[in-house]
Amino acid sequence: MQKTLRRYFPIFILPTLIAFAFAFILPFAMGVYLSFCKFKTITNAQFTGIDNYVKIFADRDFINAFWFTIKVSVLSILTINIFAFILALALTRRIRGTNLFRTVFFMPNLIGGIILGYIWQQMINAVLLQFETTLVANATYGFWGLIILMNWQMIGYMMIIYIAGLQNVPTDLLEAAQIDGATGWQALTRVKIPLVMPSITICLFLTVSNSFKLFDQNLALTAGAPSKRTAMLALDIYNTFYGRMGYEGVGQAKAVLFFIAVAAIALTQLAMTRRKEVEA
Amino acid sequence: MKRKTAWNGIIFVILCILVAAFLAPILFVLMNSFKGRLYISNAPFALPTQDTFSGLANYINGVEKTGFFSAFGWSAFITVFSVLAILLFTSMTAYYLTRVNNGVTNGLYYMYVFSMIVPFQMVMFTMSKLANIFKLNNPPGMVLLYLGFGAGLAVFMFCGFIKSIPLEIEEAAMIDGCNPLQTFFRVVMPILKPTAITVAILNAMWIWNDYLLPYLVIGLSTPYKTIPVAVQYLIGSYGSKDMGAMMALLVLSVIPIIVFYLACQKYIIEGVVAGAVKG
Structure with a gap:
């Protein structure tokens, strides 16, 4: 069977591969090469070695964006996962209206980042108006704005995954724990949490990569204002490419570092949390 | 058992409050999309009144501009x-x-x-x-x-x-x-x-x-x-100049998503879970 199928290579493989070459393979390879070049358009590149990478570390905007991204990510990962898990526990108690609650909590996840960002920009500005200030007056407002926005968007998503995990916890295990005299808290920490570890892995992985790569929401909510102090890494890379003449190479070098960081986070976290999973 | 039902009652009330909080930003935008654009920046949380109600003017404006x-x-x-x-x-x-x-x-x-x-x-x-x-x-x-x-x-x-x-x-x-x-x-x-x-x-x-x-x-x-x-x-x-058109446009952008979501909610939630598990 393999032999006959092999002759159909052009039909089965080529359409996707051609699109993949234009959208990914060529841009990726050129991107790696151009990060070592000085260029304005991609056809007049001049090789300059690691010059671009050296410039990054003298770039205060980048360093600032890096720490801002870390702060936003850490806080939002914690809050999103804790709230989502609590909501999932509440929605697996067979309370009236569970379906309606689930529907509403999940809905913001479907709204795109740009639209979501502007909805919250309006909302937060209206609140701050009561104190005669605006979202872009102070970087702290932008920081908390992003945290609220990300919670609003991602809690429902993570909650759904936790619910699926909790529903898979075998009831006989919970009953056994109850007969052995376990309190509600013990049943939670000793039985439920170890058994939903796979869901926790997935949610941590998703929140880490989503918050680290956040762009649309950041652009719409504050666009980095005031003076780039609320710009996250993705937005800083974008600004370097399109906001500063002659810095395209530096932007591409930043993008390469960003890619390495994203890949490293994804791989280490998967490796780390896989080990903690328990077989039911 | 009695303790459990009491707990469930409290949780139910908290969940209702959370639902209101989750819907607030969307309702806020929806409400303001019907107000004259000058009134939005003055009193963003006030309901539209006879003076401030602008009908579909914002919508017509937003649709035309974009x-x-x-x-x-x-x-x-x-x-x-x-x-x-x-x-x-x-x-x-x-x-x-x-x-x-x-x-x-x-x-x-x-x-x-x-x-x-x-x-x-x-x-x-x-x-x-x-x-x-x-x-x-x-x-x-x-x-x-x-x-x-x-x-x-x-x-x-x-x-x-x-x-x-x-x-x-x-x-x-x-x-x-x-x-x-x-x-x-x-x-x-x-x-x-x-x-x-x-x-x-x-x-x-x-x-x-x-x-x-x-x-x-x-x-x-x-x-x-x-x-x-x-x-x-x-x-x-x-930007800040035509808040009305902006509110209307945000509402118009959200409507198709909500309609799609309510129409195939089951598939969407299942799909997202399956995608997350495999991705």
Whole structure:
């Protein structure tokens, strides 16, 4: 069977591969090469070695964006996962209206980042108006704005995954724990949490990569204002490419570092949390 | 048992409050979209009154300034055709990669998987320049780019599922005289349906909401603006000046998503869970 199928290579493989070459393979390879070049358009590149990478570390905007991204990510990962898990526990108690609650909590996840960002920009500005200030007056407002926005968007998503995990916890295990005299808290920490570890892995992985790569929401909510102090890494890379003449190479070098960081986070976290999973 | 019902009552009340909090931003925008634009900035939390109510003026204004219906049409065009292209071509690729085992197919498989962890920023500049050179800066070109950029996740998910399909079914089809194309379309594809729904939903959500790719490839000065690009265009250029049009546009952008969500909620939630588990 393999032999006959092999002759159909052009039909089965080529359409996707051609699109993949234009959208990914060529841009990726050129991107790696151009990060070592000085260029304005991609056809007049001049090789300059690691010059671009050296410039990054003298770039205060980048360093600032890096720490801002870390702060936003850490806080939002914690809050999103804790709230989502609590909501999932509440929605697996067979309370009236569970379906309606689930529907509403999940809905913001479907709204795109740009639209979501502007909805919250309006909302937060209206609140701050009561104190005669605006979202872009102070970087702290932008920081908390992003945290609220990300919670609003991602809690429902993570909650759904936790619910699926909790529903898979075998009831006989919970009953056994109850007969052995376990309190509600013990049943939670000793039985439920170890058994939903796979869901926790997935949610941590998703929140880490989503918050680290956040762009649309950041652009719409504050666009980095005031003076780039609320710009996250993705937005800083974008600004370097399109906001500063002659810095395209530096932007591409930043993008390469960003890619390495994203890949490293994804791989280490998967490796780390896989080990903690328990077989039911 | 009594303690448990009391707890459930308290939890129910808290959940109701949370629902209100979750809906607040959307209701806030909806309410303000019916107010005259000058009143929005003065008293954003006041309900519209006879003086401040402006009917559909904001909506007419917002639609005219951005060409919202054209943006809706292009968003729909790009999303529908990209999703169809992804479903058709990546499932074929995944089938071939799973059933033919050699160095080339293994290498291709790992390339597709690898592309999943590469952030868009890594390729955005070179990709948009290449798209200009090869004249992909139009809606059909966008479909090609989405097929290429969405291929990683889709191939990965289809491969995972095809591995679990017993080979005997296909062998039976071959013996009955099907060539590989007939085997794929008549036998394998119908079995792929659950995964296809997941792939379709994940990609539809991503493409419909995507901002940066259409913005960089197609840009602001063409008639092919999608909804996120049109929203950014209105607010970026008119910004604080016409709050009314902005509120109306935000409402108009959210409505299709909510309608779609309520219509196929079951599939969306299942698809998102399945996608998260496999991704």
